[in-house]
Amino acid sequence: MWHGLNAWLRRMWTALLPGRVERDIEREMSFHLAERADELRAAGLSEAEAERRARARFGNPTLQAERTRDVHVVRWLDTFVRDVRYAVRSLLRRPGFTATVVLTLALAIGANAAVFSALDAVLLRPLPFPAADRLVSVSEVSDRTTTTGIPPARLEDWRQLNAAFEAIHGYYVEDVSETSGDLPERVRRAVVSPGFLEVWGIGPVRGRGFTEAEHRFGGPGAVIISERYWRRRFGGAPDILERTVRLGTASVPIIGVMAADFRFPDRDVDLWAPVHVDAPYAQTRESPWYTVVGRMKPGVTPVRARADLAAVQAQLGERYPDTDRDIGIDVVPLKETAVGAVGQSLWLLFGAVTVLLLIACTNITALLLSRGAHRREELAVRQSLGVSRAAVAVQLLTETGVLALAGGVLGVGIAAAASGALRAAGVDLPRFDEVAVGGRVLLYTLASVVAVTLLCGFLPALRMAGGLAALRGGAARAQVSARNPLQWLLVGAQVALSITLLAGAGLLVRSLHELSRVEPGFDAKGVLTFRVSGSWGETANYAAIVQRIDATIDALAALPGVEAAATSGWDVPGVPTQWHTTFEVVEASTDARPIVAEGRAVSAEYFRTMRIPVLAGESCRRAPPPGGSEPPAYEMMVNHAFVERYLSDRPSPIGLHLREVDGPIPASRIVGVVGDARERGLDQEPGPTVYWCMSAPNPMPYFVVHARGDLGALAPSVRRLMKEIEPLRSVYEVAPLEERIGDAFAENRLRMLLLALFATTALSLACVGLYGTLSYAISVRRREVGLRLALGAPRRGIVAHFLARVAWVVAPACVLGIVLSFASSRLLSGMLYGVSPSDPTTLLGVVALVLAVATLAVLVPVTRAALLEPTKVLRDP
Amino acid sequence: MAPQKNDVLYGTLAMLVLKTLAVNGPMHGYAITNHIQRVSADLLRVEEGSLYPALHRMEQRGWLRSEWGMTEKNREARFYSLTRLGRKQLVLEEENWARLTEGVARVLGYA
Numbered sequence: 001m002w003h004g005l006n007a008w009l010r011r012m013w014t015a016l017l018p019g020r021v022e023r024d025i026e027r028e029m030s031f032h033l034a035e036r037a038d039e040l041r042a043a044g045l046s047e048a049e050a051e052r053r054a055r056a057r058f059g060n061p062t063l064q065a066e067r068t069r070d071v072h073v074v075r076w077l078d079t080f081v082r083d084v085r086y087a088v089r090s091l092l093r094r095p096g097f098t099a100t101v102v103l104t105l106a107l108a109i110g111a112n113a114a115v116f117s118a119l120d121a122v123l124l125r126p127l128p129f130p131a132a133d134r135l136v137s138v139s140e141v142s143d144r145t146t147t148t149g150i151p152p153a154r155l156e157d158w159r160q161l162n163a164a165f166e167a168i169h170g171y172y173v174e175d176v177s178e179t180s181g182d183l184p185e186r187v188r189r190a191v192v193s194p195g196f197l198e199v200w201g202i203g204p205v206r207g208r209g210f211t212e213a214e215h216r217f218g219g220p221g222a223v224i225i226s227e228r229y230w231r232r233r234f235g236g237a238p239d240i241l242e243r244t245v246r247l248g249t250a251s252v253p254i255i256g257v258m259a260a261d262f263r264f265p266d267r268d269v270d271l272w273a274p275v276h277v278d279a280p281y282a283q284t285r286e287s288p289w290y291t292v293v294g295r296m297k298p299g300v301t302p303v304r305a306r307a308d309l310a311a312v313q314a315q316l317g318e319r320y321p322d323t324d325r326d327i328g329i330d331v332v333p334l335k336e337t338a339v340g341a342v343g344q345s346l347w348l349l350f351g352a353v354t355v356l357l358l359i360a361c362t363n364i365t366a367l368l369l370s371r372g373a374h375r376r377e378e379l380a381v382r383q384s385l386g387v388s389r390a391a392v393a394v395q396l397l398t399e400t401g402v403l404a405l406a407g408g409v410l411g412v413g414i415a416a417a418a419s420g421a422l423r424a425a426g427v428d429l430p431r432f433d434e435v436a437v438g439g440r441v442l443l444y445t446l447a448s449v450v451a452v453t454l455l456c457g458f459l460p461a462l463r464m465a466g467g468l469a470a471l472r473g474g475a476a477r478a479q480v481s482a483r484n485p486l487q488w489l490l491v492g493a494q495v496a497l498s499i500t501l502l503a504g505a506g507l508l509v510r511s512l513h514e515l516s517r518v519e520p521g522f523d524a525k526g527v528l529t530f531r532v533s534g535s536w537g538e539t540a541n542y543a544a545i546v547q548r549i550d551a552t553i554d555a556l557a558a559l560p561g562v563e564a565a566a567t568s569g570w571d572v573p574g575v576p577t578q579w580h581t582t583f584e585v586v587e588a589s590t591d592a593r594p595i596v597a598e599g600r601a602v603s604a605e606y607f608r609t610m611r612i613p614v615l616a617g618e619s620c621r622r623a624p625p626p627g628g629s630e631p632p633a634y635e636m637m638v639n640h641a642f643v644e645r646y647l648s649d650r651p652s653p654i655g656l657h658l659r660e661v662d663g664p665i666p667a668s669r670i671v672g673v674v675g676d677a678r679e680r681g682l683d684q685e686p687g688p689t690v691y692w693c694m695s696a697p698n699p700m701p702y703f704v705v706h707a708r709g710d711l712g713a714l715a716p717s718v719r720r721l722m723k724e725i726e727p728l729r730s731v732y733e734v735a736p737l738e739e740r741i742g743d744a745f746a747e748n749r750l751r752m753l754l755l756a757l758f759a760t761t762a763l764s765l766a767c768v769g770l771y772g773t774l775s776y777a778i779s780v781r782r783r784e785v786g787l788r789l790a791l792g793a794p795r796r797g798i799v800a801h802f803l804a805r806v807a808w809v810v811a812p813a814c815v816l817g818i819v820l821s822f823a824s825s826r827l828l829s830g831m832l833y834g835v836s837p838s839d840p841t842t843l844l845g846v847v848a849l850v851l852a853v854a855t856l857a858v859l860v861p862v863t864r865a866a867l868l869e870p871t872k873v874l875r876d877p
Numbered sequence: 878m879a880p881q882k883n884d885v886l887y888g889t890l891a892m893l894v895l896k897t898l899a900v901n902g903p904m905h906g907y908a909i910t911n912h913i914q915r916v917s918a919d920l921l922r923v924e925e926g927s928l929y930p931a932l933h934r935m936e937q938r939g940w941l942r943s944e945w946g947m948t949e950k951n952r953e954a955r956f957y958s959l960t961r962l963g964r965k966q967l968v969l970e971e972e973n974w975a976r977l978t979e980g981v982a983r984v985l986g987y988a
């Protein structure tokens with residue numbers, strides 16, 4: 001039989017690749033003719049006559065060649081078509097069975113294809129730039145701080161001294177107001193250093209890139225706008241290159257439009273503007289400015305690029321020891337930074353749906369096996385009529401193939417719908433807008449169909465075609481399939497795999513639950529957050545910014561219904577960020593250990609607004625607006641964790657001074673201690689934190705407003721107020737703080753929901769498998785059970801017998817499932833909060849759930865067996 | 878065409894090819910034709926055109942395997958050899974043939 005399958009495969013090969021066979025046949029026949037002609041020539045015939053005779057004797061070579069090939073092709077195609085027809089007919093005769101299998105497969109294949117479409121769009125496909133694998137993000141690593149912005153003078157040095165990059169550029173993003181319309185509109189502007197278009201390798205769809213002159217201080221103004229902004233603001237006007245935008249007080253000509261799919265630095269950028277490289281303020285080696293992206297030369301690896309830049313930076317360290325020493329370089333493929341942590345989630349989900357597909361396959365294998373047992377007679381008849389075992393096996397495989405194909409076609413429909421849902425649900429996740437069912441997904445689905453056919457079809461085909469020596473009677477039927485260790489093995493595998501999936505989902509559910517129970521240490525309820533547009537250009541007059549922000553805070557606090565208003569400089573509390581800074585205590589000896597803490601800049605009203613309690617000392621006061629361009633000395637607050645960690649050996653932290661190492665802000669005095677708050681993310685333990693009481697660390701800090709009553713009503717009154725006091729600025733990112741914190745964990749929730757969905761599907765499949773296999777085992781043994789009952793066996797015994805049978809399968813499966821989930825818990829690392837990957841409560845809960853559901857699934861058939869009426873069963877034919 | 882020669886009886890070609898290969902080891906199609914003709918003292922002749930379809934069919938059934946090689950005259954030819962399955966088949970066919978001829982002979986003798 002092996003041989004038969006082998007021959008069948010070879011014939012299929014021939015039918016698919018006819019060219020090779022034809023060439024072989026032709027070569028063989030021309031050899032024959034040449035030999036014959038030689039022989040005839042040796043017998044004395046002329047060249048031409050010898051060839052003619054040789055041909056005549058051989059017959060029509062073309063016809064022969066065709067006949068020979070036909071042996072390969074026609075027969076194969078013929079049987080194939082016949083097999084398919086027969087398969088469709090016999091499947092249609094059992095619509096219930098067919099529908100079950102096709103639907104199961106459609107769900108499993110569809111889910112698989114949908115997750116693959118996301119995986120493909122986000123991780124596998126290159127970023128939408130030419131030679132995107134050469135794009136890397138470049139950052140510096142230093143013990144002193146974790147801020148990653150590159151100062152402009154340093155980037156300029158890198159650009160001139162490196163040997164590894166074709167082009168390297170930096171950008172920063174800010175929100176500014178466009179004021180040519182009736183109302184100022186917030187626009188998102190990316191300010192880019194020279195080399196912008198060279199790095200991305202893409203030109204504008206209209207217009208041109210920036211010239212050198214436009215990158216000079218005092219040079220002509222220019223912006224490139226995004227396609228989206230072109231449509232939104234200018235209705236796609238064709239004369240766009242003659243238009244201008246009004247930013248603040250200056251009108252700037254539009255020189256280009258970028259294509260719609262150009263979404264860097266992010267998809268919300270409306271316009272790109274050139275940085276002025278020779279401006280006096282751009283000569284700093286200290287202020288963090290740029291996010292840097294480089295395009296490596298062909299053939300250069302990130303490792304080499306990193307070594308090259310590190311060497312350059314070592315030189316700079318010697319030349320500028322104050323600012324540039326001890327700075328390491330990190331070079332990471334841009335795709336990794338662009339995709340971020342979503343990659344891990346996607347691989348996890350992909351693993352989960354693959355397991356789901358495996359479960360579906362085992363389930364269908366078991367179904368096919370039981371069905372095959374019913375068909376034994378039909379198959380035996382066919383065999384005794386002379387159909388070879390191989391042909392029967394191929395026939396069965398074809399049936400599975402037809403089922404898998406139908407499942408695949410339906411599955412593609414499901415995948416299309418699901419990937420639409422994924423796109424909508426993952427709207428804030430990187431590259432999710434590219435998720436779609438395309439050619440690659442279709443190919444993947446086709447591959448799944450083939451894999452499913454072989455996985456599900458092989459065992460039943462071998463089993464049934466193999467064991468059919470002769471026609472046997474009904475008694476033999478029971479003998480053949482009563483025990484069926486193979487089927488029970490498959491059911492066990494399903495149970496084990498679903499336990500693994502459920503354990504993963506359970507851990508994620510528990511994580512989210514723990515997260516929701518966490519005490520954040522601040523009160524997010526009733527807090528509205530928003531920003532007001534500003535430009536980094538305003539930093540030339542720092543005092544004006546402070547005055548403006550303070551005035552805005554006061555006006556907000558005076559709104560009816562508002563309890564308190566404040567700013568939180570760099571980010572809103574509760575949304576994950578990292579902003580570590582190194583401090584030193586001015587009063588301490590110089591060799592004191594370094595103090596690393598979270599640095600936050602907040603206005604004096606912040607603690608009252610966020611309801612973070614002051615534990616010692618007093619809340620800081622608003623600093624008077626600074627006089628010159630130098631920032632003034634601020635007051636400072638520290639949190640409880642900071643005191644515990646660094647100042648516990650001192651009688652009181654109040655009155656000490658802290659200075660940021662290598663930072664621009666002068667030493668500041670600690671005036672109070674506040675409670676710990678989970679400001680850098682609800683899933684993060686509150687670490688040592690230092691608060692500078694500065695209302696405006698930058699021109700566009702976040703405003704936080706605590707109100708009684710409805711936040712929906714507050715938003716419009718905030719907008720009205722801002723229009724009154726700052727008519728040239730736009731208000732944006734208006735959202736309740738709770739919503740923002742929720743959004744920050746949107747990915748966690750999506751991941752948890754999907755995994756839970758897959759796991760419950762897996763569990764229900766496993767239960768169907770359990771139910772089906774047991775019902776079948778019982779139906780086969782009906783007579784035996786009846787006989788036992790008639791001979792006086794207690795019904796309890798019958799029940800116990802079948803339950804023991806199930807327990808023998810389910811118990812080891814549970815153990816195996818737990819082992820598997822331990823083994824795969826590494827996949828979940830970094831996704832869990834407040835629960836360990838081997839959390840016994842979760843695992844026991846999952847096992848209990850599986851046992852409960854499994855018991856329900858087996859109870860029905862077992863009860864039916866116990867209630868059999870012996871007289872009736874035994875009298876049945 | 879030579880009418881006095883018997884074309885190989887339909888159905889026995891396979892057996893003759895198997896036997897030829899069993900005795901002589903790997904051979905190409907041309908040599909098989911010649912061998913059958915020579916050993917049968919020209920009583921049997923293989924219809925050359927039908928030999929190759931038959932060889933391919935037998936290969937697909939797994940009785941033969943084939944590979945390309947060079948003849949002594951340095952021509953490329955396809956050499957066929959017997960598989961284990963082919964040997965079994967030969968035994969079967971020989972038995973069948975013996976039964977058939979015996980049966981036919983008896984019928985003829987009886988008549």
